[in-house]
Amino acid sequence: MLEEETLKTGDFVEARRRLKEKSLAATEKLTTLAEAARLVEDGDHIAIGGCMFTRTPLALLMEILRQGQTDLTLSKNLMCYEGEWYMAAGRANTIITSWLGIGLPWGISRIMRENAEGGNPAVHYENLSHMALGLRYRAGAMGLPFLPTLTMLGSDLMSIAEAKTMTCPFTGETLCLVPALFPDVALIHVHRADRFGNCQVDGYPFMDADVAAASTRVLVTAEEIVSEDEIRRYPERTLIPGFMVDALVEAPYGSFPHEMHGLYRADYSHFDDYVDDIREKGTGAIGDYLDHYVFGVANHEEYMALFDGEKIVELVDEARMLVEIE
Amino acid sequence: MLEEETLKTGDFVEARRRLKEKSLAATEKLTTLAEAARLVEDGDHIAIGGCMFTRTPLALLMEILRQGQTDLTLSKNLMCYEGEWYMAAGRANTIITSWLGIGLPWGISRIMRENAEGGNPAVHYENLSHMALGLRYRAGAMGLPFLPTLTMLGSDLMSIAEAKTMTCPFTGETLCLVPALFPDVALIHVHRADRFGNCQVDGYPFMDADVAAASTRVLVTAEEIVSEDEIRRYPERTLIPGFMVDALVEAPYGSFPHEMHGLYRADYSHFDDYVDDIREKGTGAIGDYLDHYVFGVANHEEYMALFDGEKIVELVDEARMLVEIE
Amino acid sequence: MSIAYSNEELLAVTASREMVGVNTIFAGVGIPLLAALLAKQTHLPGLTIVVEGGSIGPEVLPGYLPISTNEMRISHRAQQLVGITDIFLLTQRGFLEVGFIGGAQIDRYGNVNTTVIGPYDKPKVRLPGSGGANDIASLCRELIIVTKHEPRRFVPKVDFVTSPGFLEGGSSRRDAGLIFGGVSRVITDLAIMGFDEASKAMQLEYLHPGVALEQVVENTGFDLLMPEEIPVTEPPTAEELEHLRRIDIDRRFL
């Protein structure tokens, strides 16, 4: 099946052909988390929306782990601990990102260090700059084979990233060309969507619109499914149009313990515990974590029941306070 | 003075250098229409925001006509009768657009026909496609010398537009490269701005964000100056950041008789009268129109007093009705 | 029972029927928009209409048909409003299945001219320009051209290729770098034309009710390919006309 073949670098012709196999009908997209995750196939390139620990589609990422798809490529602009999970569980063989870790206070990813420093051939890292990855998604979203940029020029990232240089035919200047990425599946978590999959987000838009437009399939979780009228009242705020969306799932706290603008702040203390455990017990602690939080529960509702309600209220309160303008 | 020299095609290096001469300070930008228009110099390339007869910065365009700057280049995605004014008044020597006219019911622009068919060397037309012009602004906004695209390939627009072809180094496909536009001045009309020039728009964003970012100077008129808090409440909706803006003017009905989303519909009957007059009396009628509506009044307030208040109420009512979601 | 209908109504109905299994359409104002609205109400409930100004999935209030693709009348109840360049980029990416354009001249390979009649440097008639027509013709998965059938419009070779059809025919469109697309149908007030698979030359496919083959031949400035059988278009049904007339209650376009 052609779908299963890996796309040649920047192959916008084949990427566009693949889009033809997708239904663009404005129909009801609502389904369950399990059904949505089943649209991910072994060997897929999964592009993850959000950034670092904000608006991460964690409910979907956990459900895919439960289902067991493997040989995956994961891409994300700044990758948080979900990247560690997929490596620890042996599900990802390629990681495309500009940065991997939880954030400065939590140090360097131990499992990434072990893999890279031990020369583990099971995981291949594609390292590039934050902007270069953004432009690779954007080139895909624009239906182009590449975009020119000045970033990365002169650095050693040029020698390891999939990039070429060219001489500008208008100015004679040297340009870096980054090839388009066309992921197989995009995972996106949003604040609200109508049942046709028209999605709106509050706060940072990050790279999600580009990630969705560049990908062949688009799976969306939303904190809330709202009426069509609510979307149509402010169409300027729609980030992803319904015709791009293949599956839509209502998933309150679908990014928890990562954060959602105005809804809940990230649970830093959860990251502390996660990292402390790895520091104490080694990277095997990631497997223990997954056994408890992912494989040990049947679904997202059971997962959320593992968290302290009082703590959640605190995080919700801070989120509300931070977006309040008197 | 370097500022006065014409930029070489796609010269992103010089365009970036020119930005260095602009203050990016977050200071109060409020001024009068006359002061704002004085920032336009003879020989400038003026890029016009909005599209066709929507959100056109007419108050600014009329004030510039009153002040008399000349040898101008005008660019706009779909150009409406403001293009005719600048040609009739002898102020523009170059028109860059994908389309010129008021709209289908009003026929082809008579003055454009006379100029082109009579071989009038006083006005040079750069014809290209709607998207190609959009990409030229976007390349400028991105700080690039060009953007690749598939549009215009194979058509005769390739032979008259400033575009080149290249072979894609990743795929071997043929691509059209459109060079960046870096206008000297952008004219933008918005719904609201705070005094620091942070601008928000309702409805279609058109190409305004790109036009502003690509231009060296940015002049903004706003239907309403609002508090900083009002902007900061929904920062996702800000289209143009204050640091780009050089002058800001409060100009209610600053686009009239063109339309503003949710505020007032375009006055089609005004266009009827304008075109009927030209049909009857020839293109000299444009001069008569300007004598009455532009040169015959001292400012935008006097201009608005020429219109029938009852008619305006009708247009306001339709605009409100069209954006209402029950 | 046959009901009287105008040429414009026939065009709109025929165009709407040409959209079989279509989910996204890039529609201009006038007949294309009416055809799309009709199709959504009859056989394409899952259709998303997209217009050049940046409106995705708008609705149209009866009696408030837009004159231009960038005004409130066609952003009413939209699902998303994006920039103009972004609408075209979605098209370049491949999300727009069908595009509609008209034109002052069209030739045997479906190329369309809206720039100049006569030489570019000293034209006989200067036309308004491409607008988005070139982009729609270059980037949509397929293109439908709607125009009046007149000999001065149907010319052997357009004076200026504003919007590419099949260029010189054969593989010349693909060779120029246009990786997809091309004209699937030309719909006029007299007939429906398609294109020969290999040569990409225009061929007659249907005659409209009451139209004689000679009328088409006389009004076409080049030789159309003629298949052995030329069926007749089904006339608009009462239901179709009712829908159309409800949308355009003032009969601005019909």
Next chain:
Amino acid sequence: MSIAYSNEELLAVTASREMVGVNTIFAGVGIPLLAALLAKQTHLPGLTIVVEGGSIGPEVLPGYLPISTNEMRISHRAQQLVGITDIFLLTQRGFLEVGFIGGAQIDRYGNVNTTVIGPYDKPKVRLPGSGGANDIASLCRELIIVTKHEPRRFVPKVDFVTSPGFLEGGSSRRDAGLIFGGVSRVITDLAIMGFDEASKAMQLEYLHPGVALEQVVENTGFDLLMPEEIPVTEPPTAEELEHLRRIDIDRRFL
């Protein structure tokens, strides 16, 4: 009257003073953000702070300093929120005057490494990667590097150029296609360094109060250029420290 201060406070104050006449700054979390907030409160009222997540002109609530450049704590009261790629494109266009980065290794030409210590294919230490550091270093009008002064950090040649300084010195940065920018200052807990106009090699410019020249020499793994006079940095003032400590009331970063 001199007040006791931490190394971090000295870094933040020194960095804030380096921003003279600056209106737009690309700031990371930690010391750069504190320096920017301090500068805005003291001598740069017209400063717009921009962070990588897409936030333009945010404010920071005392006690709610962000840990990452993409969370609500640093979009609070923002003037605009845009996409990440768009923030970098604004930088590429030339709108960002000053950028700040740190790094695990820095060399005599101001190149910074945050990718690997040792060979890329089998590193001794795998670091987190570029994030936006390469982009900030490539695209801002000028770059300020803030880091600890240790011999393992200040190396003759970085193992991997993640973020370009002056590359091999001289005109090599421009020759590589980077049309603007370069490192203007390296600020450490011991000193402030600049770069020689022609060779682009790092040179000592100021010593921090109480720091001996030998300390700098010992903690730098290559020969710094030494001007004839090396003045001493003015210590943080009471006002500066008060501002800083009001922002970071929990002393998370100070």
